[in-house]
Amino acid sequence: MKIAIYSGSIPSTTFIESLIQGVAEKHNVLLFGTRNESVLYSLSSIKQHTNSKKPIVKGIQTLYRLLLLLFVSPMRFKLIFEELKQLNSWYEKYNRLNKIVPVLLHLPDVFHIQWAKDVEQWSFLKDKLGVKLILSLRGAHINYSPIADPSLAQSYKKTFPKIDAFHAVSKAIALEAQKYNAPEEKMTVIHSPVQKEVFNAFKVYKKKDSTQIKVLSVGRFHWKKGYKYMVDAVDVLKKKHINIHYTIIASNQVSEDILFQINQLGLERDITILKGLSQSELFNKYREFDALVLPSLEEGIANVVLEAMALGIPVISTNCGGMAEVVLPKETGWLVPLKSPQALSDAIIELNKTSELELQEVVKRAHEYVKTYFNAEDSIKKFLDLYVEVLQSN
Numbered sequence: 001m002k003i004a005i006y007s008g009s010i011p012s013t014t015f016i017e018s019l020i021q022g023v024a025e026k027h028n029v030l031l032f033g034t035r036n037e038s039v040l041y042s043l044s045s046i047k048q049h050t051n052s053k054k055p056i057v058k059g060i061q062t063l064y065r066l067l068l069l070l071f072v073s074p075m076r077f078k079l080i081f082e083e084l085k086q087l088n089s090w091y092e093k094y095n096r097l098n099k100i101v102p103v104l105l106h107l108p109d110v111f112h113i114q115w116a117k118d119v120e121q122w123s124f125l126k127d128k129l130g131v132k133l134i135l136s137l138r139g140a141h142i143n144y145s146p147i148a149d150p151s152l153a154q155s156y157k158k159t160f161p162k163i164d165a166f167h168a169v170s171k172a173i174a175l176e177a178q179k180y181n182a183p184e185e186k187m188t189v190i191h192s193p194v195q196k197e198v199f200n201a202f203k204v205y206k207k208k209d210s211t212q213i214k215v216l217s218v219g220r221f222h223w224k225k226g227y228k229y230m231v232d233a234v235d236v237l238k239k240k241h242i243n244i245h246y247t248i249i250a251s252n253q254v255s256e257d258i259l260f261q262i263n264q265l266g267l268e269r270d271i272t273i274l275k276g277l278s279q280s281e282l283f284n285k286y287r288e289f290d291a292l293v294l295p296s297l298e299e300g301i302a303n304v305v306l307e308a309m310a311l312g313i314p315v316i317s318t319n320c321g322g323m324a325e326v327v328l329p330k331e332t333g334w335l336v337p338l339k340s341p342q343a344l345s346d347a348i349i350e351l352n353k354t355s356e357l358e359l360q361e362v363v364k365r366a367h368e369y370v371k372t373y374f375n376a377e378d379s380i381k382k383f384l385d386l387y388v389e390v391l392q393s394n
Helices: 014-024 055-072 074-084 090-105 116-122 124-129 139-143 150-162 171-180 196-200 227-239 256-264 279-286 303-311 341-353 356-373 376-392
Strands: 002-006 008-010 028-035 046-051 110-113 132-137 165-168 187-189 213-218 244-250 271-275 291-294 315-318 334-336
Touching: 002 014, 014 028, 014 046, 014 376, 028 090, 046 055, 046 090, 055 074, 055 090, 074 090, 074 124, 090 116, 110 116, 110 376, 116 124, 116 132, 116 139, 116 150, 124 132, 132 171, 132 376, 139 171, 150 171, 165 171, 165 376, 171 187, 196 303, 196 356, 213 227, 213 279, 213 341, 227 244, 227 256, 227 341, 279 303, 291 303, 291 341, 303 315, 303 356, 315 341, 334 341
Parallel strands: 002 028, 002 110, 008 028, 028 046, 110 132, 132 165, 165 187, 213 244, 213 291, 244 271, 291 315, 315 334
Antiparallel strands: none
């Protein structure tokens, strides 16, 4: 079986790279898209048919592939021009040409699209060539992008009924996608897995010998991450004379709005912003804090929360997206309402008052829960079963 795992860029996210490696143990995996950096895969079953970032090299690649395609399949060669006729500008036509030629030349049995926004441009593979399409459903592309962009919502409603199967990272995302005509019976929930080495790094939680409460958030600066509400929560705690320090670790540029808010509230000494760290550095950093806080307005199921639970760090999360599927109140963590600085501050106070023994029990349950439902082996098996099921379906 030839399975294309398409994210549009190589290398992709940690989860998608793990999926590629796992699926390649059983099937041939085809990779298409832009090669942002060189990746050497250990398995020969992973085939890269990528485009260079350099315009001249990319043009030569496409010309060579066009000639090969004309020889291999004149019918698919002709299909290119049918697709290009739908576009207006020459720039759009050229970019589209570069994308579709490698796929038509090395046609897969299953084309697994990783980002919902890409789905419409690949629906022709099913319509014209009978390729099975699977679409992964993740937070932003379903939760708010189609709300912010009505044309995207219409695109989803038109295209989703054609898809052979959907992979949703949470039950909440699966339900949201049904608003855009994704059939319920084609939906499979497969959680994003946590890697074995993260579970192996678990340590029994110990309360810090400090009068200061230290909490951490990890994630890029974006309005959906809800940092403004956590900054306000710090302000609430400071006004109660509680010694709190909040750290944000983000890989992108610091939000001016957040910097202004911190300055206006006089919290410059109480909030630290750090540049993104490598995974190993980040995991070591977690242990300096009393808890991880996720103040987001929307998520699928946040990887940072899963990783914290796997490592043995207490978690406070807003009840957004699929977070209630993993953060079970007082069982595996603290779950609070959206957009509520008061609820966030109350949860921090409650966590701080919880005994070390009780926290160890919460952390242990969280670790075991994630280990049971979010392990990589089970996740890959579910994907393999899904591919076989889709290929065998009419």
